[in-house]
Amino acid sequence: MNKRIANNLERRAQFALFVTSYLPLFILIIFKQIYTNLSFLNYGDFDLVSINLFIEKFGLSIILSFVSIYGYYGAMKTLNNIHKSSENGFPVKITDIKNKNSESIGYIATYIIPFAFQNFDNWLELISVCFIIYIIYRVYINSSLLLINPVLNLKYSIFEFEFEENKKLKNGILISKNNELQEDDLVKLYSIGNKMYYSKKIKK
Known part of the structure; x- marks a missing residue:
């Protein structure tokens, strides 16, 4: 029996995609x-009060700036x-396929828009946002949400599909240009996780 082991992405890669x-x-x-x-961007005394105020007003922006740069570079x-690596993938014929790009619209509406109307200028809100994003991250890396990505959809498409391998029908999620x-x-499919694949079309 031909068993195929998924090429699971490293944690750093998963974090970058998230x-x-x-x-x-x-x-x-x-x-x-x-x-x-x-209005708070003016030089004052360098003391604990000033440092605390700076972190409250700009700490989240500084953290997210570094995280965003790292994430974008890592994802690319x-x-x-x-x-x-997909050159080492395995060839299959698609038997059924459905475009799932609309999932990214739901992702934006459900997970992104609600945050846009929050204020981020005190410790409680900063910690709350970080905690919620961490919970979503844990769910994200253990599900097909790994490929539900509105930024990647600018260049890639997401599909739910079915294919035949060794005379058995199998299904999964794939990302493709x-x-x-x-x-x-x-x-040609290249496994990147449990029932998740990157694909290249084989020219006939």
Whole structure:
């Protein structure tokens, strides 16, 4: 029996993909916090009160700026590595396929928009936001949400699909640069997790 082991992404790669899925929100929070607290950007005494005020008013923006840069760079590097490794994937014929790009719209509405209307200028709100995002991250990396990413959808498409391997029908989620995959298309699949794949279309 031919058993295929999933090439599960490293934690750093998963974290980078998670960050890119929230990149629009992080950018919005950064600009909103800085714009709202511009009046606090003046030099004062360098003491605990000043440091505490600076962290309250701009701490989240600084953290998210570093996280966003790391996440974007990491995600691009991860996808580039996956694209190269996909040459070692296995060929299959698609038997059924459904476009799931609309899932990203729901992702934005459910997870991103509610945060956009929060204030981020005190310790309680800062800790609350970080805690909620951490909980979502834990759910994210252990589910197919790993591929539900509005930023990646600018270049890639997401599909729920079915294929035949060793005379057995199997299903999963795939991400591909080709947004016009159809039934009976031949593709090369590269496993990136449990029932998650990166695909390249095989030219006939």
